[in-house]
Amino acid sequence: MEEIFVPALGVSAENVYLQKWLKAPGDAVQPGEAIAIVETDKAELEITSNTAGIMGKHLFNEDTDVAVGITICVLLHEGETEN
Amino acid sequence: MTEPGQAKDFLSQMILIREFETIAEGLTLRGKVPGGMHNSSGQEAVAVGVMAALKDEDAIASTHRSHHHSIARGMSTQSMMAELFTKSTGCSRGRGGSMHLVDLSRNYFGGNGIVGAGVSIAMGLALGIHILKKNSIAVGFMGDGAINTGRTWESINMAVIWNLPLLIVIDNNQYAVETFMDRVTGGKDFVARAKSFGMSAEVIDGQNVEEVYEATARARERILAGEGPQLINAVTYRYFGHNVGEVGKYRTQEEISDWKSNKDPIDNWISNLLAKKMITEDEISEIRENAKLEIGKAVEFAEASPFPDTNTVADDVDSGSLLRQL
Ligand SMILES: Cc1ncc(C[n+]2csc(CCOP(=O)(O)OP(=O)(O)O)c2C)c(N)n1
Ligand SMILES: [Mg+2]
Numbered sequence: 001m002e003e004i005f006v007p008a009l010g011v012s013a014e015n016v017y018l019q020k021w022l023k024a025p026g027d028a029v030q031p032g033e034a035i036a037i038v039e040t041d042k043a044e045l046e047i048t049s050n051t052a053g054i055m056g057k058h059l060f061n062e063d064t065d066v067a068v069g070i071t072i073c074v075l076l077h078e079g080e081t082e083n
Numbered sequence: 084m085t086e087p088g089q090a091k092d093f094l095s096q097m098i099l100i101r102e103f104e105t106i107a108e109g110l111t112l113r114g115k116v117p118g119g120m121h122n123s124s125g126q127e128a129v130a131v132g133v134m135a136a137l138k139d140e141d142a143i144a145s146t147h148r149s150h151h152h153s154i155a156r157g158m159s160t161q162s163m164m165a166e167l168f169t170k171s172t173g174c175s176r177g178r179g180g181s182m183h184l185v186d187l188s189r190n191y192f193g194g195n196g197i198v199g200a201g202v203s204i205a206m207g208l209a210l211g212i213h214i215l216k217k218n219s220i221a222v223g224f225m226g227d228g229a230i231n232t233g234r235t236w237e238s239i240n241m242a243v244i245w246n247l248p249l250l251i252v253i254d255n256n257q258y259a260v261e262t263f264m265d266r267v268t269g270g271k272d273f274v275a276r277a278k279s280f281g282m283s284a285e286v287i288d289g290q291n292v293e294e295v296y297e298a299t300a301r302a303r304e305r306i307l308a309g310e311g312p313q314l315i316n317a318v319t320y321r322y323f324g325h326n327v328g329e330v331g332k333y334r335t336q337e338e339i340s341d342w343k344s345n346k347d348p349i350d351n352w353i354s355n356l357l358a359k360k361m362i363t364e365d366e367i368s369e370i371r372e373n374a375k376l377e378i379g380k381a382v383e384f385a386e387a388s389p390f391p392d393t394n395t396v397a398d399d400v401d402s403g404s405l406l407r408q409l
Contacts, residue, residue: 008116009328069112
């Protein structure tokens with residue numbers, strides 16, 4: 001299972017704005033594919049996966065603020081289920 | 084050949100460093116490490132080989148990429164991790180973060196944020212050793228990026244004319260942020276440049292811990308014999324970006340995977356020890372397990388520690404407050 005989160009890069013703000021989900025629960029995702037778009041106070045950022053897997057639940061809604069470093073969804077690997 | 088006990092120590096330390104960096108990298112991405120950090124994965128053999136050849140009385144100054152040097156000098160991984168988290172139990176009481184890992188009880192003057200400053204600090208330490216007529220040396224680490232910095236050569240020049248007990252180690256991962264050293268270094272040859280200042284210098288394989296250890300031991304002997312400053316150019320490679328989270332397009336995937344799969348200092352040392360029957364698979368698993376346990380404890384300690392009390396913000400900012408604590 002890969003936990004997808006907004007990485008803390010340099011001295012970015014503590015919260016970012018979750019603009020849009022690009023993948024829905026159940027979608028297949030390839031390594032490096034964009035999963036969501038977030039906005040920091042400086043730039044728009046694509047959140048990407050490192051591994052291949054199946055999208056789990058959206059843990060936050062679009063158009064909300066999420067904290068940097070918090071898991072926003074998981075990618076399920078072969079044989080895994082979300083609890 | 085290194086004796087078996089020391090050979091295993093080399094391996095344990097390199098694995099401990101790799102584990103520290105792997106865990107710290109993840110925590111930094113999760114926002115636990117204010118100000119970020121410079122990952123030293125890939126460069127373990129330089130730190131471990133150099134430190135193993137030094138004595139307690141030798142003094143050391145590091146660079147902005149210092150986690151591997153700090154662990155190899157024997158610093159507590161708990162006080163290091165707490166410092167990365169900027170907690171009050173960190174080695175710099177949470178004031179410094181990743182670039183200010185320091186342990187004066189080990190004569191380890193630690194990291195700093197100024198490219199090339201480790202050389203100048205070590206030159207000062209060598210001057211102190213010289214004036215006090217101690218039988219020890221000072222070691223300054225620098226990155227390849229510091230090869231084209233004025234303060235590096237001003238310091239080296241002074242060390243040469245005063246014949247100071249100074250060893251410079253270039254932790255040469257071949258890149259300064261995104262810049263490949265060859266593109267910005269006139270003459271391209273660090274050793275030739277050092278020799279032109281009147282010091283001895285050699286280039287070594289920084290991925291071979293034994294070679295690093297032996298070169299350092301030789302250089303230390305020469306310095307103590309009065310032969311003056313020495314320079315070691317240890318060629319190595321960093322596996323991650325300059326900073327945590329950096330997306331790098333300036334190195335090819337082929338280059339990165341060639342270093343990781345063919346020249347990894349830990350894998351190669353393991354193959355070497357297995358071939359010579361100096362270690363068993365079980366011992367290797369135990370070393371890895373112990374490293375995981377130790378770093379796990381370091382993270383727990385850092386998480387559980389408090390941030391510094393804001394009322395103490397003015398402490399340690401001038402020499403008066405430092406002197407009052409002595
Ligand atoms: C005097 C100075 N100039 C620039 C910087 C910004 N800076 C920080 S690290 C770095 C690159 C250093 O490269 P290198 O010496 O090769 O060390 P490495 O990061 O590869 O370990 C630069 C330019 C700085 N900290 N200090
Ligand atoms: Mg470099």
